Amino acid sequence: MTRTLRARRAKPRVFTYVMMVVLTIITIYPVVWMLGGSIKPADEIFSNPSPFTASPTLQNYVDGWAGAGVPFSVFLINSGIVAGLAVVGNVIACTLTAYGFARFDFRGKNVLFALVLLTVMLPKHVRLISEYIGFANIGLIDTFVPLILPHFLAIDGFFIFLLVQFIRGLPPELEEAARVDGCTEFGVFWRVVVPLLTPALVTTAILTFVQVYQDFFSQLIYLNSPENYTVPLGLRQFIDSTSSSAWGPVLAMSSVALVPVVVLFLIFQRRIIDGIATTGLKG
Amino acid sequence: MSKKLIAEANPLAALSPRAANAGSAKKPRQGQGYSARRGRIGLLFLAPWFVGILLLVIAPLIASAYFSLTDYDLITRPNFIGFDNYERMATDDRFWQSMKVTGTYVLFSVPFTLIASLAVAMLLKGGLKALSFFRLVFYLPSLLGASVAIAVVWRQMFSGDGLINGLLALVGIDGPAWVSNPDYSLGTVILLAIWQFGSPMVIFLAGLKQIPESLYDAAALDGASRIQVFRNVTLPLLSPVIFFNLVLGFINAFQAFTPAFIISGGSGGPADSNLFITLYLFQQGFGALDMGYAAALAWVLVIVVGLVTAVNFALQKYWVFYEDRT
Known part of the structure; x- marks a missing residue:
């Protein structure tokens, strides 16, 4: 590839990276949110859409493990x-x-x-x-x-x-x-x-x-x-x-x-x- | 040359009549007796497959066709009732609803997934340093998307007080209860399909890699714009791969089941807005034990998928470019 060609393609790189990072967040969010929700106390899951919590708990896993009978x-x-x-x-x-x-x-x-x-x-x-x-x-x-x-x-x-x-x-x-x-x-x-x-x-x-x-x-x-x-x-x-x-x-x-x-x-x-x-x- | 490789390797191309010989190995002819004996040994290797295709594909197909002409309910003997089951469909509103739901799903999910996957593949192919990372992240949903677990997550995300409405509330929008609203429920299932754009994207990336760099350089020397390069170099050379993704996308979309089942709790609701044909035949066959009607519905699905696939193959000569055939 020639030098000019490379230069021509270099500029959209930044744009591409930004796009890809945004898309990564959208793509991965449901999974991250699921993991986050699984360690949140009951009253917090839907009060904040962030996957993070200040008071993580494993109680959900304990309750869920036996939950289906x-x-x-x-x-x-x-x-x-x-x-x-x-x-x-x-x-x-x-x-x-x-x-x-x-x-x-x-x-x-x-x-x-x-x-x-x-x-x-x-x-x-x-x-x-x-x-x-x-x-x-x-x-x-x-x-x-x-x-x-x-x-x-x-x-x-x-x-x-x-x-x-x-x-x-x-x-x-x-x-x-x-x-x-x-x-x-x-x-x-x-x-x-x-x-x-x-x-x-x-x-x-x-x-x-x-x-x-x-x-x-x-x-x-x-x-x-x-x-x-x-x-x-x-x-x-x-x-x-x-x-x-x-x-x-x-x-x-x-x-x-x-x-x-x-x-x-x-x-x-x-x-x-x-x-x-x-x-x-x-x- | 690499285009030829794509054309030869494309499994769907192997099915088209013009490539009737694509499946035969190129080997020097040996003595007649030798090759006949070797052929018989080859058939031995196929033994499990022969049993499978006879017992688990051909026989069940014929049996389903027969059951579709009966009123079989798994308990009493099947009575032959001719084409009653098929005639019943004509006046069965839920059948037509299921065709409408399935058709809407296919028409939206397949093109949007393909466009999204091609667009992302085009952006990624420039050789980003983090290519393998992005490819990994974008592919993950394809591996998880068919699971009950993700359908459950989806149902929670799009419920009245779910994640999506939580996010919308941050910008002051009061969103509807997406999954329990007949106007939006199917939309959430379509979104779940598009979320899985990674699988066709990986195939597109591999296809793009096979296009020789020299063609792009030549186009650049000729002063072609990006759009011209895409239309005149990328698209034609990628068309066999697009065709492959399109055909498989249609075939898979017609058989979607899990998300609609989980999101609607098995009912196909709200107001039958998620009543996919697969879900309806499940309800008829395994809920109401009307195996005859379920078999008829399954055969309709086979015929629809077969017709759509046949139309795809018939249309490919207008837009799919195989170098060795033009």
Whole structure:
């Protein structure tokens, strides 16, 4: 870039920075306000819109933790089980599928791959109604099975697509070399491809976790009894059973609900953002 | 060249008929027997997916279509009632209300989110030192926005004595009870969608990075203004990415559920102003146990999403620029 060009772009920088800082405040304010409200005494939450308080308290967390009848820890554990197993299933099934699509040629492959992309676009409700009827008929309502099993069958086309993109970016020579050395096809996949895929698998795992952890619709239809509730259901139960003025504990439990996602995001932010960027472009 | 990469890698481009071969790997042809055997091994890797697509996608789709022609209530045997469920929609005011609410939401949330995300991406791409910080902050809402927790926070923020009215009171404005007022309630849900502009923004930033700097330098040498550069360099080269965000934005917006459910306490209120189609089919299927009608509503949603996506694809040839095809 030439000197003049740089000079031309230098001036709007200040303007850009000011804009970005203002936008940052607007963007982050709801979250900061939620955290602030969660440690304010009841009478102060709405009397001042500032997130800060002179007399912080943890009472809201104490009240909220038991507020839904079942301790909030039960919801966190249930969510952990559902989302954790969904991650395991999704990583295994989507990786196998993606490798099959990325590295093998067979008849009808383009049609099948188009089917993968179509499942990304298909509203899940049309599936869920029949799936619900099916699971109801075999007595699996109010269990975690309907929430976990589908992830072991690679129904999330989004991640298949993400991994196909990534595998296509790997040099095929390494796999050829392993094949020449007498490795079986599964050995090539397991010993050569999977280790190279680690970054994409981390992205898949994190995004699956976040998605399943926050999924509301399917958990709402499948889980009925409070001791099986996951975090979104527990939170909803809590706001339904709380008077509208008890906002401190509600904000406290909302904060607790978001902690796992925020922590994962802070640890793996690069992977997550690169993964999202990859879906729109190339791997 | 990088434009070609965008075009090739864009998953939606892979679906268009002109790119029918985009999915096939470029490999040297080997002996016939060898490749057929390898093909069969490939199919083995797809085994879980085959089971999933048959049992959890295709079969449920067909079953839903069948149930939509019955009066199934989960308890008694389904009776075949032809197209009664679909005819019922024609005179069902709440169905039309749900279409209106969903349509309004989609028409406002998708374009505004895209414009906001593109504008911020353009501002950020100049190579600010703090780029990664801003990208981080702006992306966070996309990760949190679909949660019940944020919907709860939103409900509190926009309630009569909530944060927003607290802020408005500072400048002497007496705001309405946003979430419980039918005129504003849907607006708060739309705002929540726009708040999540970070996800398309990240994709735009990656797309902008693929546009070669030399094109901007050439345009600058020719004395092009900023607006001319944006219209003649940035927009066309970014159009496949805009298309991707647009199509996915529409598909996702039609399926919005959680915020409307939480803000309205599951009712779709006030005065059905938050009665999204997903919420209505939930009420019909899992509240009233009218699975037949819910299945019909779900199929209408599929058809609407399919039509909108098809129209998007049909229109792309007028504005989406793929270098290798023009």
